[in-house]
Amino acid sequence: MSGCSILLLRRPALTCKTAGLRPLSCSLRVPRGRGHPLAALPGPPRWPLMGSLPDVLWKGGLKRQHDTLAEYHRRFGKIFRMKLGAFDSVHIAAPCLLEALYRRESACPQRLEIKPWKAYRDFRDEGYGLLIL
Structure with a gap:
């Protein structure tokens, strides 16, 4: 069956199968409350206190942040972790995976x-x- 899925293993793997440019179906194959730790996600270097901010600033600052995020998605895949200051964030680039995530969140x-x-x-x-x- 074609579709988009996140396979949460020891190392996260992502598969996206599409017909043309539009995903055929989406599924998040993880039981609720289970998965892998946030630390297992790939991402840019994280420095104490500043997180990935020095890397973002080095690559053109906040005015070029969209280019930096696009580069990170090319380098780390459809899902990666990034820390800016005290904020930890997970960036998801596949619309079907976002849909699957939103369908699984609480009321x-x-x-x-x-x-x-x-x-x-x-x-x-x-x-x-x-x-x-």
Whole structure:
């Protein structure tokens, strides 16, 4: 059966099979509450206190962060871990894997609240969008 799946083994592996450019189906093959530790995910170097920030700044700063993230996805795959300061984040590049993740989350998910982003959007009288909810 074709589809997108995350196989959580000792070392994470990702397989994506698509028909053309659109995934045929998605599945996350891990029982709830089980998987591998966050530390097992690949990613850029993490420095104490600063995380991966020096690497991001070296590659062009925050204005070129989108290019840096694209490079990391080419280098580390569809899923990688990154730390900026105190924030640990997991970056997922496959829409079908995001869909599978969202389908498995609880009825009341808790996401990171970034108050400066909310204040900025409020100041400009703009909506929060999906990432800031």
